[in-house]
Amino acid sequence: MALSVASCAAPNIPDGFQVLGDRVPEEAGALPIPEGFTEHRPEINEVAPAWTEDEIDRGYVTFTANWMEKIYPRTVPGRTQIGADLAAFCSRGEYEPVTFSVHALRDLQAIQVTVGDLRSDAGRVIRRSDLDVRSVRCWRRRVWKNPPVSQYEIRPWFLEKRDALDVPAGRSQRFWITVRVPENAKAGTYRGQISVHEAAGGVTKLSLAIEVLPITLKAPPTRHGMYYHMFDESTPRPHAPYSADYLAKEVVNMREHGMNTVAVMLYPATPGRVEDGQVKYDLDPVAPFVRSCLASGLGPGIWNLTVDEFLPAYKGPKSLGANIRGFVDSFRARGWPAPVVSFGDESDATDHFQTVRSLGLIKGAVPEATTITTIVFPKNSEMFEPHLDIRAFSSYLDQGGADRTRRAGRQLWMYSGPSEGPRKANRFYRGLWAAALGLDGVLDWVYFTVKAHDRLYDDLAGPGRPNHRGWVLPSKGGPIPTLSWEATREGIDDGKYFHTLERLIEEARGVDEASVTAAARRGKGLLERLYSSVDAAPFGDRYPMHRTCDEMSYESFDAFRYEVAQHIIDLQKKLGTRTR
Numbered sequence: 001m002a003l004s005v006a007s008c009a010a011p012n013i014p015d016g017f018q019v020l021g022d023r024v025p026e027e028a029g030a031l032p033i034p035e036g037f038t039e040h041r042p043e044i045n046e047v048a049p050a051w052t053e054d055e056i057d058r059g060y061v062t063f064t065a066n067w068m069e070k071i072y073p074r075t076v077p078g079r080t081q082i083g084a085d086l087a088a089f090c091s092r093g094e095y096e097p098v099t100f101s102v103h104a105l106r107d108l109q110a111i112q113v114t115v116g117d118l119r120s121d122a123g124r125v126i127r128r129s130d131l132d133v134r135s136v137r138c139w140r141r142r143v144w145k146n147p148p149v150s151q152y153e154i155r156p157w158f159l160e161k162r163d164a165l166d167v168p169a170g171r172s173q174r175f176w177i178t179v180r181v182p183e184n185a186k187a188g189t190y191r192g193q194i195s196v197h198e199a200a201g202g203v204t205k206l207s208l209a210i211e212v213l214p215i216t217l218k219a220p221p222t223r224h225g226m227y228y229h230m231f232d233e234s235t236p237r238p239h240a241p242y243s244a245d246y247l248a249k250e251v252v253n254m255r256e257h258g259m260n261t262v263a264v265m266l267y268p269a270t271p272g273r274v275e276d277g278q279v280k281y282d283l284d285p286v287a288p289f290v291r292s293c294l295a296s297g298l299g300p301g302i303w304n305l306t307v308d309e310f311l312p313a314y315k316g317p318k319s320l321g322a323n324i325r326g327f328v329d330s331f332r333a334r335g336w337p338a339p340v341v342s343f344g345d346e347s348d349a350t351d352h353f354q355t356v357r358s359l360g361l362i363k364g365a366v367p368e369a370t371t372i373t374t375i376v377f378p379k380n381s382e383m384f385e386p387h388l389d390i391r392a393f394s395s396y397l398d399q400g401g402a403d404r405t406r407r408a409g410r411q412l413w414m415y416s417g418p419s420e421g422p423r424k425a426n427r428f429y430r431g432l433w434a435a436a437l438g439l440d441g442v443l444d445w446v447y448f449t450v451k452a453h454d455r456l457y458d459d460l461a462g463p464g465r466p467n468h469r470g471w472v473l474p475s476k477g478g479p480i481p482t483l484s485w486e487a488t489r490e491g492i493d494d495g496k497y498f499h500t501l502e503r504l505i506e507e508a509r510g511v512d513e514a515s516v517t518a519a520a521r522r523g524k525g526l527l528e529r530l531y532s533s534v535d536a537a538p539f540g541d542r543y544p545m546h547r548t549c550d551e552m553s554y555e556s557f558d559a560f561r562y563e564v565a566q567h568i569i570d571l572q573k574k575l576g577t578r579t580r
Helices: 028-032 053-058 245-257 285-294 316-331 353-365 399-405 423-437 483-508 514-532 544-549 554-575
Strands: 059-065 088-092 095-103 108-115 118-120 130-144 151-160 165-167 172-180 189-198 203-216 228-229 264-266 274-277 278-281 303-305 340-342 373-374 390-394 411-416 447-452 467-470
Touching: 059 278, 088 172, 088 373, 088 554, 095 108, 095 203, 095 483, 108 130, 118 203, 118 228, 118 274, 151 483, 165 172, 203 554, 245 285, 278 316, 316 353, 316 399, 353 373, 390 399, 399 411, 411 423, 411 447, 423 483, 423 514, 423 544, 423 554, 483 554, 514 554
Parallel strands: 088 203, 228 264, 264 303, 303 340, 340 373, 373 390, 390 411
Antiparallel strands: 059 095, 095 172, 108 165, 108 189, 118 189, 130 151, 130 172, 189 203, 274 278, 447 467
16 A cells, blocks of 8 residues: 555645645744855846836736756746747646746736646646645756856755745746646646736736646556665764654655655664564664655665664674675565665775675675675776676766676666756666666765755855755755756656656557557657667766756757657557557
């Protein structure tokens, strides 16, 4: 039975909306800029078109841009962007973003955005509760370069739930609407209106159209997950663990964003003892989290067993195998599946011998264990044989490393994507890149962490790298999502479209009918064209993953998804499997 958020007062609101936090505290925007820091201002359009009399009287214009495109407070829309209606397409059970922005021609007070039910021509309804309206919060982010620089950018980052907000003259404010289509929704175009209210009394209406496709997506076997810390890192050291209720919200948030595994890096101590020569662990400190993961389809997870203090019965390298034997057996004693055992971290770039020895000890004591370690450089793909089951590569992964891993019969994973900043790259990483290389698993560092724990909202705190890393920001009400967290889900959904078409092509092989064979051939040709467009040659001037992504337009992603969807619909009709 899937974990849900039954305690909330609005049972008709999708779980993915219920578990989210509302807003970043106001004090986060009033932090002083450290001495020596300067603002880096990306080049954007700041030239205003000639405003019409109606626009001047209204005091603002609404405009649209692809949701992956950055809209800064100082962004000024071009004439062709102004006043456009909003539209999107999606399958049953899918989340889909729709965005628009308000550009203020005078100071605007208490701007509110509301949306009503969406209705099809047949009278069917997508309820208002299936749409989540948020505003984009910009944040002062440290510019990450090597060597480090003392620069920051004001970047669009968080999605907040606000009743109203002010927009100063000459500034733009983006609004983000996420539609979650019910699993039982009938195909068709659902239309409604978005209302923009301003304190002065004016209301602007925007048309919204959502095309629901006659498709129920199939999830591929690919494992998607995040590295995760089970502690509230805003508390003093040693950090307090999250409550069971908060952990449950985190797990649901991950599930609703397409995750089906989790890589647990930091977690509360699990007391160990030796009984009758066997190591046993008290897993009560992590039990609520594991139960939530199992109920939500994330499985038992991947557990970091590299650091000695995580193994209280650890008495030196020779006892490693017995300790991990006890950890795995303690999982099974509770009726849980065995966890994946993670050992070592990027040791191919330092001293890999200790990791190789440790993997041998682990496999000697727990031969059935599934082991994973991280590998920076694909040229080192064979370095950890013969006891490594999952090779998790960094952003340097290329076709050669992938091919060698396949020939060795090992699972091919990645643990490091484009980081939490670039939305287009995050969608590409989880979607087209993962499908083209045939990745068995995709991870990212890190769901949330912070270096200066007493300065949670200050990304400029401390030397070197940004203070804040993560796809969400913890808050009392639940995790506050970032724009890149939404892009991650979109990439995973791209993979579902690919896999759904692949399944139908496979089904068509058993049908001896010319029209079905031709449709399957066309669908296969499309996928081959998309996958072959991905250039996974070795690292040169860019990481392999970025080489293709950088050349793709924002619009190309929805274009290929829609093309894949049309092939799915065509094959469904010809195979007679369309659900009405």
